[in-house]
Amino acid sequence: MSETNFVTRNPRYCLQCDDGTVLVHEKRDIPNEFRGVKYHVPAVSGWHCPKCGEYEFDPGEGKRHSEALQEAGQIAAQAREIHAIRKKLGLKQAEAGKLFGGGAAAFSEYEHGKTQPHKSMVLLFKLLDRHPEMLRELEGA
Ligand SMILES: [Zn+2]
Secondary structure: OOHHHHHHHOOOEOOOOOOOOEOEEEEEEEEEEEOOEEEEEEEEEEEEOOOOOOEEEOOOHHHHHHHHHHHHHHHHHHHHHHHHHHHHOOOOHHHHHHHHOOOOOHHHHHHOOOOOOOHHHHHHHHHHHHOOOHHHHHHHO
């Protein structure tokens, strides 16, 4: 029995819509956002409601989803940390981008989790968090 037949014979209805909308079984990339960090889980299979967008994952797919969420959470945490340290150092985003490299927009992207800074930048920022007075030495370098 093909999947199409299976789905036709065993329709599932959207519990959100609750109006007899039939769910579609398919694979799709699931876009998501966590604390401003956009991410997506590729090719998740499950039941999708074409009307309200409700998505019910197949067994096992939830794990991939939670892993992606966890990763987004780590990116979000790092983005907040960089933002907090930059503020503590009294640098504007453009100034930080000039001093640490990456250009004027780099820190805006880091702090929104759009791109991730190189590990060496993160480590340097953590050092500066503990020893902010060292910033003067960097600025003079
Ligand atoms: Zn629905």
